[in-house]
Amino acid sequence: MPLPSIEAILGDGSRASADAPPIPGYLEQLYWWAYVHPRAVVVFEREWLVNAILFGNYRRLRDAALADLGERVQGRTLQVACVYGSLTPRLCGRLADDARLDVIDILPVQLDNLRRKLTPDERVTLKRVDASSLSAADASYDQVLLFFLLHEMPEVVRRATLREAMRVLKPGGKLVIVDYGRPTRLHPLRPLMHQIFKHLEPHAFDLWRHEVRAFMPQDLTPTAVERRTWFGGLYQKLVFTR
């Protein structure tokens, strides 16, 4: 079956102003309770809750992503999408004096929430941008981070997001992805996760059925790939080198 067009999935732009991208349809339909509703931030901006949702794995997944970005983060880093918890404040704490961090998200409420968690810092910029259509120039970042974003996206948006992430990376730059992976067949939480995905996060099944590599652009193939899994395969980290 052909994939629906990206315009069909991202929405018709009716809520977009001239210079602001529209809120994607899948966020409003599937994730309104987690990100879009103004009270979502009040409920979910609790590290213990994020940790509980990840069955106690939040800190090690956060720290694994940070470890790949570096003890001292150099150059220009792009974090694609805000996250609840302490990942971005800790990333800011690792920035070298002349490093830069840009964080993009499509939802103003999430950018405002992140702004409240950060100490003002001229090295750090928050921008309202759609992950599938970045405004940055080709080869302009040393590192790009995607933390638990891809599983939420319909396939066409996921493909566009990965293409954009690879496009904006400099040759030799790193794309760090942390997300769900395929749990082992007899994983005790598999039936529960199946129900959660079925009812709340239907696009996440794609990461059980396919390797993330299957969604990468054919013409921007990475020169190296590292993969590590945790918790019986339910979580994975990938590091692609451009």
Ligand SMILES: C[S@@+](CC[C@H](N)C(=O)[O-])C[C@H]1O[C@@H](n2cnc3c(N)ncnc32)[C@H](O)[C@@H]1O
């Ligand atoms: C990174 S994911 C989930 C992360 C994880 N559950 C957490 O917060 O700990 C959630 C974020 O992705 C953002 N997002 C989803 N689709 C997006 C897109 N197409 N462009 C930019 N941001 C997007 C949402 O607005 C939300 O802030």
